[in-house]
Amino acid sequence: MLLDSELILNPDDSIFHLHLKPGQVADTIILVGDPKRVNVIESFLNDVEFKISNREYVSITGKYNSKRITVVSTGVGIGNIDIILNELDALVNIDFESRKIKNKRKKLNFIRIGTSGSLQKDIIVNSYVISKKSVGFDNLLYFYLNNEKIINKEYSVTFKTHLGSDHLFFSPYVIDASEELYDILNSKETHSGITITSPGFYVPQGRELRLNSKLKNINNKLSSFFYEDHRITNYEMESSAMYGLSKLLGHEAIAICLIIANRLNKNANPNYKSEVEKLIKYVLDKITK
């Protein structure tokens, strides 16, 4: 039995951060960073059942092409993914009355629609990248038992060696996306690649404003790295944890991102909202076909 301090429920029996109750979550869940992106997706949905917000987490459930879909905003970063994945899983796989894990587990499909910075010249601003693998520059997965069963050890070690890093803080881990969800989203409109999930937007992604990186020429080293013919394509800040926790919990996960900056071509599109809207429509059509 999960005690009050471990599975924290609010006075209305909703889960601690998301404020959602069992039954409110669909099997297919779109995760977005920006809470305002939830409103954009809402404009495409019918039969919206509720809109619940707490902190940076805004959640809705509605229908697109008759398929029930939940949308949750995650805010920025890995810590939020730890909260959201654990709470969404608890909502479907833990009985809130008995506080016990259910015998029959439900599998969820997580699709992240994000924004991202490209690490390849030909993956230009406004293109879409699906992350076939994610390389975690964070350390969240290392806290979880059985992480070694889902981390691609050989790739992770090769990668660390390539970066020539003996820094104690840095142990990148490589995790695969869901092949099933990849096949649904992949098309000639998308690039596929390997995504770096970074614990920061500035120095951890090689953006030196007033502070400098301990990892010299990090972006050139990433752009030139190949493993089994796969190249590193882009930076974002959530998918490694989303892939890792989904695999440990028995769910499927994929991330597709709009490129809003190209780090090699040195350009960016800060007015990317209409492009995100097109990506949202692309994803909704693909997952409800």
Ligand SMILES: O=P(O)(O)O[C@H]1O[C@H](CO)[C@@H](O)[C@H]1O
């Ligand atoms: O646009 P979202 O989904 O937030 O994704 C990207 O944008 C944020 C940084 O600006 C990070 O969360 C990064 O992963």
Ligand SMILES: O=c1cc[nH]c(=O)[nH]1
């Ligand atoms: O360069 C970028 C753009 C969006 N999100 C990131 O994490 N990095």
